[in-house]
Every structure is written in C-alpha cells, then in structure tokens.
Amino acid sequence: MKKDKTKFICQQCGFESTKWMGKCPNCDEWNSFVEEVVEDSDKKSQEGILTSKVELLKDIEAKDEDRIKTGIGEFDRVLGGGVVKGSLVLIGGEPGIGKSTMLLQISDVMSNFTKVLYISGEESSSQIKMRADRIIKGKQEVYFLAETNINNVERHVEKISPGFIIVDSIQTMYADESTTIPGSVSQVRQVTQHLLRLSKQNGITVFIIGHVTKEGSIAGPRVLEHMVDTVLYFEGDRTQSFRILRAYKNRFGSTNEIGVFEMESEGLKEVKNPSEVLLSGRDLNAPGLAVISSMEGTRPILLEVQSLICHTNFGLPRRMSTGIDYNKFVLLLAVLEKKCGINFSQSDVYLNIAGGLKVQEPAADLGIVAALISGYLNIPISNDICFSGEVGLIGEVRPVSNLERRISEAKKMGFKTIVVPQMKVENNYDMNIKKIKNIVELTDVIAK
Structure with a gap:
C-alpha cells in the first residue's frame, strides 16, 4: 500500500516545510506548524480542446465594472x-463588531436586484431569523x-442560481478534497478557490466573513487576502457605538476611503457627518486638547486629540498612545524636547484620539504637538482653532x-482660525489662516 506523503504547514502564514519546526522562519510564530497530508499529484495530464x-x-475590449448600490x-x-x-470580497473584524449585521442589512437591499x-456555518436558521x-x-x-x-454549497448554488452570496464564515467551511480540519491553511485555500471559481465563472458577487487573530489580522494564510478582489476591515471598540469600515485592498477603487457607522438596536446606521x-x-x-483637520481618502474629517501629562513617581516615565502610532508619538516628544526645551523626562505622557479612530497621515503631527504643549503648559487652546501640518525632525x-x-471642513464646523504650514493657499473661506514655519511658534498661538 502506498504511503501518504505529509508536509508541515504554518497555520499563520502558510509556509511549508518537510519537517516540523518550533518557530516559523517566515512569520516568526512559535508552535504554528501542523502536519497535513499532501494530495497525490501523480496524475496524467488531461488532453483535450483548450477553452x-x-x-x-490592444485587442481586448475594456468594460466598466457593473456596480450595484447597496x-x-x-x-x-x-x-x-x-x-x-x-x-470576491473579504470582510474581517473582531467578534461582535457588526460584520454579520452589516451584511444582513446589505443582503436585504441586494434582494431587490x-x-x-446567505450561508452560515456558525448560526442556525432561527438565530439568523431573530436578527x-x-x-x-x-x-x-x-x-x-x-x-x-463547500461542495454541498456548490450544488445548492446550481439549483437556485443566486447573484449575491454571503459566507459566514470562511473558517467554518471545509472541502472534501482536503483531509484537514476546517480553518486550517489547506481548507481555507481550497474553500476560497471554490468560491473564486463560483464568482468568476458565473458572475456571482461573493462576500466572505473572516475572523481575526489577537494581533488584528484575518485568521488563516495570507494567500486568502491575495486571492480576493477586496479586503475590508471593521475597526472599533465593541464597548463604543462607532464603527469604522476601512479598505486595505481594492481592485475596483481606492484604499484610502473609510465609512463611519454607529451601532444601534436596529443595526448599523451610517454617519454622514463624522x-x-x-x-x-x-x-x-x-x-x-486640540482639533486636527485630517483627510481620509477624499473626505476631510475633524478629530480631537487629547493629551494628559502628569508627574511620575518612578524612574522610568510611561508613554501610552491610542489611535496614533506609538513610534510617531515618541518621535514627536523627542522633537519637542530638543527644539522647544520641554522636558518630559519627569512626566508620564498619554495621548488619545477621541471617538476610536486611528490617525496615520503626517498632517496630524501639528495638532498632536499643539495638544502636548497645551497639556504641558496647562493652558487650554481656544475652541475656534484647529491644526493641520506635518512636523519634521528639526521642528x-x-x-x-x-x-x-x-x-473648508474647518469653516463648515464653525472654526475661525486654522494653523497651517507656510504654503500657497487662497483665503476664500473668511477664516484666519495662521501660517507657521516651526513648532516654536506654536507657543505664541496657544498662549493667545
């Protein structure tokens, strides 16, 4: 009897090895290798007519994508x-963030076209009906x-011929071709290939729900994100009402746009003026406290950055940031100490973006620095001033x-002054546009 061949696959990144290893050399994850049976590849090639x-x-005719409004x-x-x-769209997020709720709302709209x-591997029909x-x-x-x-799913799809499919979730599905457990690298790859074939050959729109790991990435191999057309993430704290939908990959649009939602008793409600x-x-x-005029894709959004600076009783002061990259936060503290002479060595410093949003663009630097100076000097910033500018290493x-x-967004929200870099801008907004060259000038702006 022919012995089955086996290989070891990392369940985090999909790296393959002929022997077991304690640490994955690709993703540095410990104890992630699982032994899986290799499918027999010694098959005769099929000869026939090429399809x-x-x-x-230059001979291929380009066609605009057919889109349906949700x-x-x-x-x-x-x-x-x-x-x-x-x-083929993959949407991920923490448990309870609202993935299933959102797609159930969308499915009701799509049923008009x-x-x-709706395929569920986690909940029964009565649970879905109650929701x-x-x-x-x-x-x-x-x-x-x-x-x-997934093989039974394909048979049902052939019978009813849907145009829109929701799979909740990819980690619960399995294919007969693979002998491993659902959620493993082989199963996730096989199931996604089935769904990809269904989507492309029949013109069916497929939404896949994926669980996330404790690090915040979608569980399963990275190849899953490479196979799909769009990757969406639901962000936010389950204890808060606001949810942020962000695209990390989109073959049919920008990856800079975000959607803001609020969780209510009757589902997710869109926030049109964040x-x-x-x-x-x-x-x-x-x-x-300082207000930042930020951009998320093509949409301007005003955010509040909060800083708390207090004396420390320990030799090593604490640094903590929420919604802002920690390394960026520490870098701005170093620039303030060097260029403005502010000493944070005896103080704990905490920074937070109100509302649960995450700020990544450099234009938020000026508002962050203003909030830190205001907190250190214990001087409140006027409530009609906002900030927008990138801060360099020399201040x-x-x-x-x-x-x-x-x-324009700051003017619409009632702000009278905006602090910006020295750059050409037309003042057609009936606002006081304060231009500065260095963060040293911020002290005079805040003290007024």
Missing part, C-alpha cells in the same frame, strides 16, 4: 461606488443555508496635501 486563448492586450452610502464609498458584479443566498426580524423591515426575500461543506459626531461633547476649556512644519478641503 482559453491568448490575446493581444443603499448604504458609507459602504458604497469604501467599495468605490457600489458592489461590483462578480467580485438579484437572488441572495433579521430586528434589523430588516422589508420582505426578507433572502435565501438561507446552514452548511459547512466631524460633527466626533467633536460633539468635547470640553471647550480643558488644557491638552519645521512641512506642507500637506488637500489643504483647501481641510480649511
């Missing part, structure tokens, strides 16, 4: 204008299937992009 053909690029503007914005027919099949009664007020013309075998919501309830006379304030849109 594919080679074409010159009726949820924030979701359509992140996707690039709507759901693309025949696309095509047949929708649907709570958040769907329409006719609920959505087909439901409780199944974990600046107004994120700035509501702020203390207007507290030191250590210079560098130009930023889309400055006109940032100023």
Whole structure:
C-alpha cells in the first residue's frame, strides 16, 4: 500500500516545510506548524480542446465594472461606488463588531436586484431569523443555508442560481478534497478557490466573513487576502457605538476611503457627518486638547486629540498612545524636547484620539504637538482653532496635501482660525489662516 506523503504547514502564514519546526522562519510564530497530508499529484495530464486563448492586450475590449448600490452610502464609498458584479470580497473584524449585521442589512437591499443566498456555518436558521426580524423591515426575500461543506454549497448554488452570496464564515467551511480540519491553511485555500471559481465563472458577487487573530489580522494564510478582489476591515471598540469600515485592498477603487457607522438596536446606521459626531461633547476649556483637520481618502474629517501629562513617581516615565502610532508619538516628544526645551523626562505622557479612530497621515503631527504643549503648559487652546501640518525632525512644519478641503471642513464646523504650514493657499473661506514655519511658534498661538 502506498504511503501518504505529509508536509508541515504554518497555520499563520502558510509556509511549508518537510519537517516540523518550533518557530516559523517566515512569520516568526512559535508552535504554528501542523502536519497535513499532501494530495497525490501523480496524475496524467488531461488532453483535450483548450477553452482559453491568448490575446493581444490592444485587442481586448475594456468594460466598466457593473456596480450595484447597496443603499448604504458609507459602504458604497469604501467599495468605490457600489458592489461590483462578480467580485470576491473579504470582510474581517473582531467578534461582535457588526460584520454579520452589516451584511444582513446589505443582503436585504441586494434582494431587490438579484437572488441572495446567505450561508452560515456558525448560526442556525432561527438565530439568523431573530436578527433579521430586528434589523430588516422589508420582505426578507433572502435565501438561507446552514452548511459547512463547500461542495454541498456548490450544488445548492446550481439549483437556485443566486447573484449575491454571503459566507459566514470562511473558517467554518471545509472541502472534501482536503483531509484537514476546517480553518486550517489547506481548507481555507481550497474553500476560497471554490468560491473564486463560483464568482468568476458565473458572475456571482461573493462576500466572505473572516475572523481575526489577537494581533488584528484575518485568521488563516495570507494567500486568502491575495486571492480576493477586496479586503475590508471593521475597526472599533465593541464597548463604543462607532464603527469604522476601512479598505486595505481594492481592485475596483481606492484604499484610502473609510465609512463611519454607529451601532444601534436596529443595526448599523451610517454617519454622514463624522466631524460633527466626533467633536460633539468635547470640553471647550480643558488644557491638552486640540482639533486636527485630517483627510481620509477624499473626505476631510475633524478629530480631537487629547493629551494628559502628569508627574511620575518612578524612574522610568510611561508613554501610552491610542489611535496614533506609538513610534510617531515618541518621535514627536523627542522633537519637542530638543527644539522647544520641554522636558518630559519627569512626566508620564498619554495621548488619545477621541471617538476610536486611528490617525496615520503626517498632517496630524501639528495638532498632536499643539495638544502636548497645551497639556504641558496647562493652558487650554481656544475652541475656534484647529491644526493641520506635518512636523519634521528639526521642528519645521512641512506642507500637506488637500489643504483647501481641510480649511473648508474647518469653516463648515464653525472654526475661525486654522494653523497651517507656510504654503500657497487662497483665503476664500473668511477664516484666519495662521501660517507657521516651526513648532516654536506654536507657543505664541496657544498662549493667545
């Protein structure tokens, strides 16, 4: 009897090895290798008529993608204008963040245009029905299937011919070709290949829900993200009502757009004016607070950055940041100490972006520095001033992009002064545009 061949596969990154290793050389994860049976590849090649053909690029006719509006503007914005027919979309997020709720809401809208099949490997039909009664007020013309075998799913798809499929979740599905457990690297790869074939050959739009690891990445091999057309992440704290939908990969649109939602008893509700919501309830006379005019894709958003500086009783002061990259935070502290003479060596410093958003763009630097100076001097910043500018290592304030849109958003939200870098900008906004060259000048702005 022929002995089955086996190999060891890292369950985090998909790295393959002929022997077991304690630490993966690719992703540095410990105890992640699992032995799996190798499928027999000694098969005769099939001879027949080729169904594919080679074409010159100039002879291929380009077609615009067929998009369907979901009726949820924030979701359509992140996707690039709507759901693309025949696309494969992966959406990830922490448990309870609202992935299933969002897709159930979208399935109700999509049922007005095509047949929708909701496949659940985690919940029963009665559980889905209870959620649907709570958040769907329409006719609920959505087909439901409780199944974990992808081969059986394909048979059901052939019968009802849906145009929109939701798989909840990819880690619970398995294929007959692989002998490993559901959620393993081989199973996730096999199931995704089945769904990819269904999507591309039949023009079916497929949404896949994926669990995330404790590090925040989607569980399973990275090849899963490479195979799909779009990767979306739901961000936010389950204890808060706001949710952020962000695209990390999008073959049909930008990856810079975000969608802002609020979790309510009847499902997720889109937030059309995030600046107004994120700035509501702020203390207007507290030191250590500053407002940043930030850009998320093509949308300007005003955010509040909060700093807390207090004396430490230990030899090593604490540094903690939420919503801002820690290394960037420490770098700005070093620039302040060097160029402004502010000594943080005897103080614990905490930094936070209100509302649960994460800021990554360099234009937030100026507002962060202003909040730190305000907290250190214990002087509140005027409530009608906002900031936008990048700070360099020698303390210079560098130009930023889309400055006109940032100023326009600040004007719309009632701000009278905006502090920006020394760059050419037309003052058609009836605002006081304060231009500075170095962060040393911030002290005079805050003290006024």
